[in-house]
Amino acid sequence: MEDKNIMNEKKDCTDKAGAPVPVRFLEGKKVYLRPIDTGDTEAYFQQLFQPETRKLTGTQKHFTRNQIERYIEGKTQDTSSILLLIALTETDEVIGDIALQDIDSYNRSAGIRISIDSNRNQGKGCGTEALNLMLDYGFGIVNLHRIELNVFAYNERALHVYEKIGFKKEGVQKEALYYNHKYHDSILMAILEHEYRQLHGL
Structure with missing residues (x-):
């Protein structure tokens, strides 16, 4: 009986072609969030080098595939952050990543960041849903x-999304980023647990 149960468990974890079924850690209607592993190295590497992604995240450095793989390995062991991939619910296509980082258990605070990998996946509500999934997890579970x-101040679409979700502006770091021959302001925004619960009727 034990061997049979093990076989059934393995069968449930693969699709019809025998490929592993992605773990849906946090699931919404349009997207779900799943853990990252070293098998995602190439996809993560390609996403990082998309020009629009580099601009919106302010990425200035160059990274090799080996560096990305080591970064992913480190994140799986890092208790101060939670890095998840964003995938489309219908197709399992990975379209970005989201992370809670610098988790401070004493003060019960953390930072959050998100990256959607291309214009074709932006403006469809995928990022908004991913953010709400992670915020709900951060406030409700963590x-x-x-x-x-x-x-960054030039990312007007993201500013609008964050404000719509409930983040409030707290300050401006003047000329904090040098990118493409110009200095740009960085805007600090935050949301508190009672503000989130009030917005969502929790």
């Missing part, structure tokens, strides 16, 4: 009190 983020 027991955070405050979640903050930084967004």
